[in-house]
Amino acid sequence: MDSAKLVCLLIIFILPFFILAQTWKSTIDLNLTVDDADRIDLYTNKNGNHIIVQTSSQLKYYLYSYAGSQIRSVTIDNSISENPRLSCVTGYLDTVSVIWKEGSTIYGKRTTNAGQNWTNLNNISMSESYCNGLEVWAEHKLLHVVRSESEDGHDPYETYHRSINHKLTSWGTQKQVTDYSGEEGGFPSVTTSPTRIHVAYTVCDDLNPEESDGVAKNRDKYNANWQTPIVIFDDTGYQHDDVARSYVIASSDKLHTFYYDNEIDPWSGLMWTDLYHKSRSFGSTSWSSATQIHQNTSSNVTPVDMAVSANDSLHIVFDGEYYNEYTGSWETIYDYSTGSENYNQKISANSNDVYVIWIQNEDETYTLMLKQRDYLPLAPQNLYVDFSVGDHPTVHWDANREADLKGYHVYRAIPQISENKRLTTNPITATYYVDYDYLEGETYLAYYSAKAVDQYDNLSSSSNVDGVWVMPTKQDYLIQNETLRPTQFELQQNYPNPFNPSTTIAFGLPENINVKLDILDI
Numbered sequence: 001m002d003s004a005k006l007v008c009l010l011i012i013f014i015l016p017f018f019i020l021a022q023t024w025k026s027t028i029d030l031n032l033t034v035d036d037a038d039r040i041d042l043y044t045n046k047n048g049n050h051i052i053v054q055t056s057s058q059l060k061y062y063l064y065s066y067a068g069s070q071i072r073s074v075t076i077d078n079s080i081s082e083n084p085r086l087s088c089v090t091g092y093l094d095t096v097s098v099i100w101k102e103g104s105t106i107y108g109k110r111t112t113n114a115g116q117n118w119t120n121l122n123n124i125s126m127s128e129s130y131c132n133g134l135e136v137w138a139e140h141k142l143l144h145v146v147r148s149e150s151e152d153g154h155d156p157y158e159t160y161h162r163s164i165n166h167k168l169t170s171w172g173t174q175k176q177v178t179d180y181s182g183e184e185g186g187f188p189s190v191t192t193s194p195t196r197i198h199v200a201y202t203v204c205d206d207l208n209p210e211e212s213d214g215v216a217k218n219r220d221k222y223n224a225n226w227q228t229p230i231v232i233f234d235d236t237g238y239q240h241d242d243v244a245r246s247y248v249i250a251s252s253d254k255l256h257t258f259y260y261d262n263e264i265d266p267w268s269g270l271m272w273t274d275l276y277h278k279s280r281s282f283g284s285t286s287w288s289s290a291t292q293i294h295q296n297t298s299s300n301v302t303p304v305d306m307a308v309s310a311n312d313s314l315h316i317v318f319d320g321e322y323y324n325e326y327t328g329s330w331e332t333i334y335d336y337s338t339g340s341e342n343y344n345q346k347i348s349a350n351s352n353d354v355y356v357i358w359i360q361n362e363d364e365t366y367t368l369m370l371k372q373r374d375y376l377p378l379a380p381q382n383l384y385v386d387f388s389v390g391d392h393p394t395v396h397w398d399a400n401r402e403a404d405l406k407g408y409h410v411y412r413a414i415p416q417i418s419e420n421k422r423l424t425t426n427p428i429t430a431t432y433y434v435d436y437d438y439l440e441g442e443t444y445l446a447y448y449s450a451k452a453v454d455q456y457d458n459l460s461s462s463s464n465v466d467g468v469w470v471m472p473t474k475q476d477y478l479i480q481n482e483t484l485r486p487t488q489f490e491l492q493q494n495y496p497n498p499f500n501p502s503t504t505i506a507f508g509l510p511e512n513i514n515v516k517l518d519i520l521d522i
Helices: 474-484
Strands: 008-013 022-024 028-033 039-045 048-054 059-064 070-077 087-092 095-102 105-111 119-125 134-138 142-149 158-165 186-193 196-204 212-222 230-234 240-250 255-264 271-280 291-294 305-308 314-318 322-326 341-350 353-362 365-375 384-389 392-396 405-414 418-422 432-434 444-454 466-470 502-508
Touching (some): 048 095, 059 095, 105 142, 466 502
Parallel strands (some): 186 240
Antiparallel strands (some): 059 070, 142 158, 271 291, 305 314, 341 353, 392 432, 405 444, 444 466
16 A cells, blocks of 8 residues: 655644643552651652652662552662761653762762663762752753852851763863852752753851841853842841742743741741742843742751643642642642651652652651642644555654653544544554554545543543545556646645644645645634
8 A cells, every 4th residue: 555645734733721630649658768857859750750868878769650669779879977968869851860969079870761770970079078958950961960068067158050961971160159259158959941050049157047147149150151149038127037048940931939038026036937939030130029838837857849840830849748839820738748747848740740759757657658740641742644664654753751651542534534533442652553444445635643641541632633645555546646636726624623732724736836825713
């Protein structure tokens, strides 16, 4: 059987105006015995949940499935004793990196096959051994690391930035972010936007974030140049004590910051800590007005953690038990925990799904818990049809990256004969499908699309649609080639109709000419 595309196909996209279904799944006990002082961190990709746990003497890596089944565990460092415990896991697509501090050295390991094999990164030597913050951020090309240093743990801290290519083992040039005149600060945070690196830091002279001195700042690297520092918060009001920590994270068009404000009642002398949020455009030097997220919270053992999902929503967890989502405004705070005491929560966004881990205390027994906020899978991307398998229509698309992906369904529509027909009985895991179920001896225009399915049988919206002419045989095609060429202009009905988020308009031309196609609303 031979086939060819004889028409031009115009794909029109519109914004998908629909609300993504989502739900919180049951809390899962990961069956790891931990302690409330243990450092934990989380990164999620299609392979599952990559978790690190740093105890008083050991740093271990674990890979868990979306459902909480342990796939593997690897000892990263079997002889480590640090206070505070500073270690991080992050990644971009399948590249996962673990970074940790021991003494006056920053160590790193990288895996590209979900922890089966590891590559050592070159060490970063610190000038001083005192450090009150180590944070990481991964983007498509580089891994960014920021850390603080102090001479004796009580003098003002300085913040440093360094990056490394995901394919290399040697780090780039080190930059002291606080080298601007009169600058200092620790408890650093780092994120990136398309042309900038954003680093936040807080003026401090102690390992305790609640002993900082009231000023949080952010400094950008724009292209190759570090810009003037921008004040996030300067706590000099009469009823305020000082700012405890500040963090930055970028969504598609804004830089977001979170900070803790230690406040004091001048009449009673009572002190409490509030969590606030601000945002700004990447090129701006002015932050928005502050929004209070939560009152009487903690900046010490349960600091806020953040993630941005594929739909550009900003997700945060804090205080060991609370979750909130920002989509231009804040949702109602959700209590995701099941225990009475919870610590050290971490969050990761995987496509649109969100995963949270935390340490839970029940009767002085500490365990590591996992919970998922499940959304519909994303629609498969970049679908196209060719005849690469024999002479049969073969549908291809890019792989989805949900950790809870079950597979895909493929659909075919022949407007003159049938509406959208599902060709797959059960979800398939391959990212291609060969259509052997063609109509013998017929010539017709077939449109193909695909949808993703997760383990909870949630179905995504449709991929883009691609169409091809299907013809009986190669010999018949050669004989009929001239007769199949349109003899006059042909404009076919768009498919699908109605459509969301895309449709295909097919038209035929009797000769090679320029075409203008106007699309009008009602």
